[in-house]
Amino acid sequence: MEFFHNPNIDFLGKKWYFLAFSLIFSVAGVLSMLFWHGIPLGVDFRGGTLVYVKFSHTPNDNAIRTAMDHAGLHNARIQRFGAPANNEVLIDLAEQETSEQALDRGKTQIINALESNAPAGKQDLNNASSLTLANYLLDKDPLRAGTDANQRYQAQAQAIVNARDKDHGGVLSSMDELKGSVDPAVIAVLPDGFYLSDFGVRNVEIVGPQVGKQLQTQAKLAVLYSLVGMLIYLAFRFEWIYGVAAVITVFHDTLITLGAFSLTNKAISLTVIAAILTLVGYSNNDTIVVFDRIRENLKLMRREKLSDIVNRSINQTLSRTVLTAGLTFLTVLALFLFGGEVLHGFSFALVIGILIGTYSSIAIAAPILVAYQDWKMNRAKVPSVTAAKTGTPAKVGSPGKAGNQAKVGGPAKVGKR
Amino acid sequence: MNKNLGWKLIVIIGTLLVFLFGIFGIPQNWSGQGLVAALENRIHLGLDLKGGTHLILQVQVNDAVNVDSDNAVERLKADLRARKINYTEITKPDPAAEPDKIVIKGLGPDAASDLRSIVSDRLPEYNLNSGAENAWTINMKPQALAELKNRAVQQAIETIRNRIDQLGVSEPVIQEHGLGDYQILVQLPGVDDPARVKEIMQSTAMLEIRQSLGGPYSSEQQALQEHGGVLPPDSVLLPFKGTVPGTNDSGQAWYLVSRASAVTGRDLRSAEPSRDENGQPSVQFTLTGEGGRKFAAFTGSHVGDNLAVVLDNKVQEVAVIKEQIHDSGVINGRFTEQETKDLAMILRSGALPAGIKYLEERTVGPSLGTDSIRAGVEAAVIGMAAVLIFMLIYYRAAGINADLALILNLVILLGFLGYSGATLTLPGIAGVILTVGMGVDSNVLIFERIREELRNGKTPPSAVEQGFAHAWITIVDTHVTTIVSAVILFIFGTGPVRGFAVTLSFGLFANLFTAVFVSRVIFDWLLSRKQRGEALSI
Numbered sequence: 001m002e003f004f005h006n007p008n009i010d011f012l013g014k015k016w017y018f019l020a021f022s023l024i025f026s027v028a029g030v031l032s033m034l035f036w037h038g039i040p041l042g043v044d045f046r047g048g049t050l051v052y053v054k055f056s057h058t059p060n061d062n063a064i065r066t067a068m069d070h071a072g073l074h075n076a077r078i079q080r081f082g083a084p085a086n087n088e089v090l091i092d093l094a095e096q097e098t099s100e101q102a103l104d105r106g107k108t109q110i111i112n113a114l115e116s117n118a119p120a121g122k123q124d125l126n127n128a129s130s131l132t133l134a135n136y137l138l139d140k141d142p143l144r145a146g147t148d149a150n151q152r153y154q155a156q157a158q159a160i161v162n163a164r165d166k167d168h169g170g171v172l173s174s175m176d177e178l179k180g181s182v183d184p185a186v187i188a189v190l191p192d193g194f195y196l197s198d199f200g201v202r203n204v205e206i207v208g209p210q211v212g213k214q215l216q217t218q219a220k221l222a223v224l225y226s227l228v229g230m231l232i233y234l235a236f237r238f239e240w241i242y243g244v245a246a247v248i249t250v251f252h253d254t255l256i257t258l259g260a261f262s263l264t265n266k267a268i269s270l271t272v273i274a275a276i277l278t279l280v281g282y283s284n285n286d287t288i289v290v291f292d293r294i295r296e297n298l299k300l301m302r303r304e305k306l307s308d309i310v311n312r313s314i315n316q317t318l319s320r321t322v323l324t325a326g327l328t329f330l331t332v333l334a335l336f337l338f339g340g341e342v343l344h345g346f347s348f349a350l351v352i353g354i355l356i357g358t359y360s361s362i363a364i365a366a367p368i369l370v371a372y373q374d375w376k377m378n379r380a381k382v383p384s385v386t387a388a389k390t391g392t393p394a395k396v397g398s399p400g401k402a403g404n405q406a407k408v409g410g411p412a413k414v415g416k417r
Numbered sequence: 418m419n420k421n422l423g424w425k426l427i428v429i430i431g432t433l434l435v436f437l438f439g440i441f442g443i444p445q446n447w448s449g450q451g452l453v454a455a456l457e458n459r460i461h462l463g464l465d466l467k468g469g470t471h472l473i474l475q476v477q478v479n480d481a482v483n484v485d486s487d488n489a490v491e492r493l494k495a496d497l498r499a500r501k502i503n504y505t506e507i508t509k510p511d512p513a514a515e516p517d518k519i520v521i522k523g524l525g526p527d528a529a530s531d532l533r534s535i536v537s538d539r540l541p542e543y544n545l546n547s548g549a550e551n552a553w554t555i556n557m558k559p560q561a562l563a564e565l566k567n568r569a570v571q572q573a574i575e576t577i578r579n580r581i582d583q584l585g586v587s588e589p590v591i592q593e594h595g596l597g598d599y600q601i602l603v604q605l606p607g608v609d610d611p612a613r614v615k616e617i618m619q620s621t622a623m624l625e626i627r628q629s630l631g632g633p634y635s636s637e638q639q640a641l642q643e644h645g646g647v648l649p650p651d652s653v654l655l656p657f658k659g660t661v662p663g664t665n666d667s668g669q670a671w672y673l674v675s676r677a678s679a680v681t682g683r684d685l686r687s688a689e690p691s692r693d694e695n696g697q698p699s700v701q702f703t704l705t706g707e708g709g710r711k712f713a714a715f716t717g718s719h720v721g722d723n724l725a726v727v728l729d730n731k732v733q734e735v736a737v738i739k740e741q742i743h744d745s746g747v748i749n750g751r752f753t754e755q756e757t758k759d760l761a762m763i764l765r766s767g768a769l770p771a772g773i774k775y776l777e778e779r780t781v782g783p784s785l786g787t788d789s790i791r792a793g794v795e796a797a798v799i800g801m802a803a804v805l806i807f808m809l810i811y812y813r814a815a816g817i818n819a820d821l822a823l824i825l826n827l828v829i830l831l832g833f834l835g836y837s838g839a840t841l842t843l844p845g846i847a848g849v850i851l852t853v854g855m856g857v858d859s860n861v862l863i864f865e866r867i868r869e870e871l872r873n874g875k876t877p878p879s880a881v882e883q884g885f886a887h888a889w890i891t892i893v894d895t896h897v898t899t900i901v902s903a904v905i906l907f908i909f910g911t912g913p914v915r916g917f918a919v920t921l922s923f924g925l926f927a928n929l930f931t932a933v934f935v936s937r938v939i940f941d942w943l944l945s946r947k948q949r950g951e952a953l954s955i
Contacts, residue, residue, distance in 0.1 A: 340792030
């Protein structure tokens with residue numbers, strides 16, 4: 001089976017279409033970052049409190065809103081999270097309400113607000129830790145346990161927590177659901193001290209302002225270092241212009257991917273930055289494969305124009321580029337569709353980034369090489385006029401003969417490997 | 418050639434077995450469940466998968482510096498007094514921002530050499546500088562300051578580890594974090610309600626036994642009035658923890674206690690929860706030999722006086738010294754039973770050298786972790802199956818070759834996780850999936866090249882030879898770029914992100930072996946069984 005049989009597409013001839021396409025997406029992204037959604041930072045970078053709550057029934061947004069208002073949390077953002085059937089809600093407090101003096105105050109306020117109609121003197125079984133349960137059982141002693149009471153009640157408490165969290169997704173809607181995994185005598189005493197609220201806290205993220213700023217700096221540095229790392233490696237392996245072309249390409253990919261986050265208003269978290277760094281490496285893969293082939297062909301086809309060689313190289317590697325990108329895309333798509341809500345941002349970045357990264361290695365990186373050479377040739381013509389004035393001999397030589405393989409593809413230098 | 422091939426096969430099978438052992442060890446039983454149990458035993462899951470609490474806290478190192486410079490001020494005053502040198506005041510102008518800065522004002526011009534010798538002899542870790550108007554400043558030497566701060570962080574890590582160990586949290590991570598900001602990373606698997614742990618970690622637990630000189634007073638003003646507006650020398654007013662019957666409406670009370678302490682938490686040998694003579698929960702402590710001697714000397718000379726048990730600068734309890742006490746005592750103070758357990762534990766673990774502040778707190782409930790594992794594994798299986806099936810359809814027989822290489826790649830990656838004890842996080846699972854997607858890149862590169870060479874009329878053996886030779890350089894290049902990214906991620910990332918960097922980079926390393934070496938051996942084996950000129954299925 002073969003998708004491409006000796007393709008012969010004039011990619012360089014379509015460079016203006018590519019440029020237009022890239023410009024539209026980059027500019028749209030940049031405009032959105034500047035004037036619309038800004039750069040939507042996740043809690044990792046902006047600081048704040050996120051509480052993920054799972055309800056046992058379809059959550060009532062208005063009721064949650066009212067409960068938060070009562071608790072004085074007027075700026076809390078409340079949004080549905082994940083698949084609707086999961087009944088999950090994300091409650092989001094801005095950084096101002098997250099002080100480092102009492103880091104978890106916001107979380108406590110949210111939970112207390114949601115539990116505001118609890119029966120007096122009872123604790124919430126859906127949000128009780130196994131320690132609380134073990135202490136309670138030890139006190140009630142429903143099993144008439146002897147010397148090993150501590151151990152037995154700890155095991156029972158753990159069984160309750162496991163049944164709640166592992167078998168019933170974190171929220172019990174009735175204490176009967178514990179039957180089978182917990183001793184009936186234990187279940188019988190639970191209603192005396194516990195009631196069941198309609199929610200369970202699944203996940204809490206609290207990031208103080210100091211850490212947020214620190215992580216921002218680190219993320220910027222990481223992206224910067226990886227770009228510089230690529231530049232150095234490619235300049236070392238090829239020529240500096242290859243490195244520059246690859247880095248411009250990757251920068252283009254990063255910009256468009258970030259733009260996609262801004263346009264869709266998805267939060268950029270630490271894992272998204274991880275995905276972007278991976279893309280920096282991955283997008284370079286495709287570019288390198290094309291560059292490798294250009295270098296090889298430069299040695300084989302010394303008489304041809306650089307633009308022809310580049311076109312030929314892209315076509316020769318097209319099958320491979322599309323195949324590998326397609327396969328990686330397949331795995332990333334699986335991640336995006338089935339990998340769960342926690343990885344949503346991460347896999348979204350990869351889905352966008354792999355599409356853009358593959359496109360750009362064909363449509364951006366190679367044309368930059370040719371454009372650079374054209375520019376060099378043009379400049380070589382001009383100095384030959386001005387050179388006489390300043391008295392320095394023109395170094396480039398006659399453009400007619402050597403110009404076709406000016407510095408970009410000079411076989412002498414490229415062929416040193 | 419054939420013999421060579423045999424050796425290579427042995428290397429491959431050996432690798433397979435070694436890494437399979439890394440994944441499963443020797444399972445107890447060979448059923449599906451037994452294998453899963455063995456797998457769970459070998460591969461460490463990150464907090465985001467098994468649930469738990471992740472905390473970042475910062476040691477307020479300036480506290481430790483302040484303690485040191487407070488001592489320096491006291492020593493300076495004592496020495497100047499001993500040499501009968503007059504001064505107007507010795508202060509620390511800005512303890513919050515410059516905790517090591519001490520300013521001496523109003524010193525006579527002829528006392529300069531005395532001051533110099535006092536500082537160089539008695540305060541070797543400080544520098545003396547002269548300022549305007551007979552003012553002198555003393556600052557800690559930069560190196561000594563840095564050492565003091567680092568020591569505070571190390572000591573805090575030690576203390577926190579002691580406390581967490583006693584709480585019985587399994588496999589906690591407690592380590593320095595970040596780049597020189599005095600931060601500590603604490604990971605507590607299985608703890609999904611961190612409030613109590615946080616409180617225990619945060620309590621500085623500075624225990625002191627001092628002489629009680631008066632009280633309770635309902636306010637600081639009242640205490641001052643009763644002493645004619647000036648507190649007696651070497652005494653301080655400290656608040657009482659909780660309320661005292663018979664004091665003012667707010668229930669607050671103050672005691673006047675000696676500045677010096679008879680014994681401190683450092684003199685403790687052990688502390689246990691117990692009950693006092695009235696059956697109230699209390700903490701019983703024993704002192705070390707040295708501490709016992711100090712305590713005996715103090716109580717012996719103060720029979721009939723009051724002593725005050727001071728915890729974190731709050732008076733916990735005041736009691737009459739009925740007789741000389743040697744090496745043990747009891748702390749009372751309206752505790753609950755849980756509080757006495759915690760206090761005894763905290764006292765045993767030692768005091769924190771400085772306060773700590775929480776900067777970040779993340780809790781993953783076990784239900785979310787379970788869901789994440791399910792989703793991650795599902796995505797991995799689907800993604801992997803898609804790639805394997807595609808390779809079979811597109812490259813036919815050679816697809817089997819690629820699939821075998823990919824499966825071995827995965828085995829090596831998981832085996833490595835088992836051996837190294839590296840943690841598998843949710844992004845780490847994503848890294849495994851990406852390794853599959855990116856790893857197959859190498860196979861595609863090679864296969865496409867072989868096809869190209871075959872089209873150009875080469876014989877199968879020479880096409881395979883050429884295909885591998887040409888693709889090799891490109892494969893190295895593509896791997897290096899991705900691994901550079903992953904290494905940078907590892908350096909800058911923490912927790913889940915680090916797990917991703919680890920699986921991705923190791924997966925790609927393994928890929929060099931499987932896609933190039935293993936795949937080549939399979940081709941060579943196939944070719945060695947074919948007749949000359951027979952076509953290659955690719």
